[in-house]
Amino acid sequence: MSQALAMDESERADSIRLIRESAAAVAPRGGDLRRIRALRFEEPGFDPAVWREMADLGWVGLRVPEEKGGAGLGMGAFCALAEELGAALVPEPLIPAALAAALLAADPAGEAALGQVLGGRLLLAGWQERADTLEAPGSLDAPRLFVPMAAGAEGFLVPVREGGRLTLRLLPREAADLAIDQTQDGGNYGTLRAAPDFTGGKLVAADLGGALDAALDEAALATSAYLLGAMEAAFAMTLAYLKTRQQFGRPIGSFQALQHRAADLKVQLSLTRASVEGAAAQLDAGLTGAARRAVVSRAKARAAEASMLVTRQAVQLHGGIGYTDEYDVGLYLRKAMVLANQFGSARLHRKRFMALSPEAVEE
Amino acid sequence: MSGNTQEDLNALDDEAFRRTVRAWVEANYPPELRNPPKRLHWAENSPWYFRLAEKGWLAPGWPKEFGGMGLSPAKQIILIEEYERHGVARTNDHGIVMVGPLLIQYGTKAQQERFLPPILRGEHIWCQGYSEPNSGSDLASLRTEAVLDGDEYVVNGQKTWTTLANDANWIFLLVRTDKAAKKQEGISFLLVPMDSPGITVRPIVNLDMHDEFCEVFFDNVRVPKDNLVGEPNKGWTMAKALLGFERIYLGSPRQSAYALVRLRLLAERMGVWEEPDFADRYARLRLDLEDLKALYETFVAQLRRGERLGPDVSMLKVIQSELFQRITEAMMDIAGENAGLLEPMGGNRDLHPSGLFINARPCTIYGGSSEIQRNILAKNVLELPG
Numbered sequence: 222m223s224q225a226l227a228m229d230e231s232e233r234a235d236s237i238r239l240i241r242e243s244a245a246a247v248a249p250r251g252g253d254l255r256r257i258r259a260l261r262f263e264e265p266g267f268d269p270a271v272w273r274e275m276a277d278l279g280w281v282g283l284r285v286p287e288e289k290g291g292a293g294l295g296m297g298a299f300c301a302l303a304e305e306l307g308a309a310l311v312p313e314p315l316i317p318a319a320l321a322a323a324l325l326a327a328d329p330a331g332e333a334a335l336g337q338v339l340g341g342r343l344l345l346a347g348w349q350e351r352a353d354t355l356e357a358p359g360s361l362d363a364p365r366l367f368v369p370m371a372a373g374a375e376g377f378l379v380p381v382r383e384g385g386r387l388t389l390r391l392l393p394r395e396a397a398d399l400a401i402d403q404t405q406d407g408g409n410y411g412t413l414r415a416a417p418d419f420t421g422g423k424l425v426a427a428d429l430g431g432a433l434d435a436a437l438d439e440a441a442l443a444t445s446a447y448l449l450g451a452m453e454a455a456f457a458m459t460l461a462y463l464k465t466r467q468q469f470g471r472p473i474g475s476f477q478a479l480q481h482r483a484a485d486l487k488v489q490l491s492l493t494r495a496s497v498e499g500a501a502a503q504l505d506a507g508l509t510g511a512a513r514r515a516v517v518s519r520a521k522a523r524a525a526e527a528s529m530l531v532t533r534q535a536v537q538l539h540g541g542i543g544y545t546d547e548y549d550v551g552l553y554l555r556k557a558m559v560l561a562n563q564f565g566s567a568r569l570h571r572k573r574f575m576a577l578s579p580e581a582v583e584e
Numbered sequence: 585m586s587g588n589t590q591e592d593l594n595a596l597d598d599e600a601f602r603r604t605v606r607a608w609v610e611a612n613y614p615p616e617l618r619n620p621p622k623r624l625h626w627a628e629n630s631p632w633y634f635r636l637a638e639k640g641w642l643a644p645g646w647p648k649e650f651g652g653m654g655l656s657p658a659k660q661i662i663l664i665e666e667y668e669r670h671g672v673a674r675t676n677d678h679g680i681v682m683v684g685p686l687l688i689q690y691g692t693k694a695q696q697e698r699f700l701p702p703i704l705r706g707e708h709i710w711c712q713g714y715s716e717p718n719s720g721s722d723l724a725s726l727r728t729e730a731v732l733d734g735d736e737y738v739v740n741g742q743k744t745w746t747t748l749a750n751d752a753n754w755i756f757l758l759v760r761t762d763k764a765a766k767k768q769e770g771i772s773f774l775l776v777p778m779d780s781p782g783i784t785v786r787p788i789v790n791l792d793m794h795d796e797f798c799e800v801f802f803d804n805v806r807v808p809k810d811n812l813v814g815e816p817n818k819g820w821t822m823a824k825a826l827l828g829f830e831r832i833y834l835g836s837p838r839q840s841a842y843a844l845v846r847l848r849l850l851a852e853r854m855g856v857w858e859e860p861d862f863a864d865r866y867a868r869l870r871l872d873l874e875d876l877k878a879l880y881e882t883f884v885a886q887l888r889r890g891e892r893l894g895p896d897v898s899m900l901k902v903i904q905s906e907l908f909q910r911i912t913e914a915m916m917d918i919a920g921e922n923a924g925l926l927e928p929m930g931g932n933r934d935l936h937p938s939g940l941f942i943n944a945r946p947c948t949i950y951g952g953s954s955e956i957q958r959n960i961l962a963k964n965v966l967e968l969p970g
Contacts, residue, residue, distance in 0.1 A: 262926075349921075351920075352854065352919070352920030352921050352922055353854075353918075353919075353920025353921065354920075366921070367921040402925055402926070402927065403925070403926040403927065404924045404925060404926055405924055405925070405926050405938050405942075406924070410921065410924070410925070467718070468719075468720065468721050468722040468725075469721075469722045469725075470722075470725075476955075478955060478958070479955070529913070529916070533913075533945070536791075536945055537945075537948060537949065537953075537954075540720055540721070540949050540953060541715070541720055541744070541745050541797075541946075541949055541950070543949075544790055544791050544945055544946045544949060545788050545789065545790055545791070545797075546789040546790060546791055546793060547788070547789065551791045554791070554945075555791070558916065558923055558924055558938055558941070559923075559924030560924075561916070561923070562916075562919065562920050562921055562923045562924065563921060563924070566917060566918075566920055566923075567917065568861075568917055568918065
């Protein structure tokens, strides 16, 4: 790895600490989810005013190099931010918007649009042509599926295979043939249809090269960090409940069967944190190629599986109250149901990890 | 009215009985109500309730002199199997399943004459007031109290997880009538009209966004003392005696079998049906289902022989509810982004992984959680200390 790419360790630690502190602006610690509840199942699924605030804080361009108008921070900082947002179940679509910013930063032709995106114009990438994939064939006219929070998008970025290259086309919202499906967390997925194909959009990158693959990996890792934050918060709620809920004359957390279950969940949380933070550190240290993709897959496979386990068990350990919609713990389960498979399911990432890391385990 | 039909049914051999039930259900059950994704409200299931009532099939387990079918346990099981096979929804059946057997066993003649016919006519719709916010798994600690004041009990307290209380006009309650006694020995059974002054019902929306359960509040509700069933302070014993059939019903493989069919449809749609890792996982679930069916059959055979089920029936509910959950988890794992959709994929009700996944969540909580069922296995079957 090159020295130029590698970040200074103490600088990196500082940026992570600072971004966690600034996250409190929209992701207050302490678990008040009334704002999040009020936004569910109503389009666009998030608060445009909060979205602008997030853009003003410089978060959309957190990973965009400084010379392109971004903050030029590392994956460690991005993951720390995503984790804080996950703990508070913040619905504003930072991770998909950051993906769009990364694509626009890949080519000088995207400069004007990038400036708008960093300023809060919500453009979202419609790259996905089937479920559970990280590949973007760039078909001319295949519908683009599962665009997160598309109901609030002001435009779409569509990768298109043209003349052997993957170009990027910008489609304004008014020109888009868009269908919206609600998601279990109260947000939505958009399906974007071509009319008649996607080459009508403005060209904002003549050649994406490997930028899309790299940006999808960063989105997958940031999603892992978001899930980590969400499962930590669900686990904290559950632990508090185990200590206070009384049945049979004692706190239910005094029953050994439940203690062991809680301990198992803690193990999964620790594995997820080690995997996600380790991957972010390795990316910041300049890891590239197959090794980069492999650590991302490791983190996402773990985060997807562990977040579903922890949030399922959080409901179970709460008993009946956990199954009500008015009690908050279910909100974490519903979030995990949507994000566990976004930017690749555990199954996809396990397969990809093995394909990328065929060498035997070191003893 | 249909006495002859019922006698004929009892005289039939099992296979002939099964064919009769199947033909009638197929001809009479409203097709749009097959395998509903959510528990139906009275407004939806009452046409079927009245059709059963008209046929005289509403109360399979009640003796004939009370208007039931008087079916043997073996034939009742066949009836249930045929309903499950056809995807027949549960009705608001607490009157049939709980109140009827309670009054037939413990009620006075006056109570039987007053309460049983309105159940068979669909006039009294009952709900069950057992659980309380602080008494779930530890039900015997319940605190809703009934204090005798002249000829009336005065009830104060709160019930929760009261299934379909928003449809009901009567509730059967477990209430504390002796605070000084050991917790199981101060509980009584009380029958209360839902329109009594002082009762408030608040529906609870669940994770499936459905209001199947309610909270019911009692604020100085006055209930005639004649509405107490059996002896005062013997309610716990009666409630336990009523649980027998519910325990095998909750262990029935039907939910898992239904889900496994949908798992296959989803796997085919997602293009993973042929993949070796999925095939192995599916095989494991399929074998679990077949073995659950075999185990279920051994308990059914006990009922057929007229035996009482022992505490080991707890294992059925553990296996079935957890298998149902594992099948829906497999669905979520292969569905990709579709796992996050609120509605069925492409409007096809058979392809709704998130819906089934959420429906499977409470199965390990209600009717005795998996934790409680395992306690029963450890203490009452394995006789472990503690």
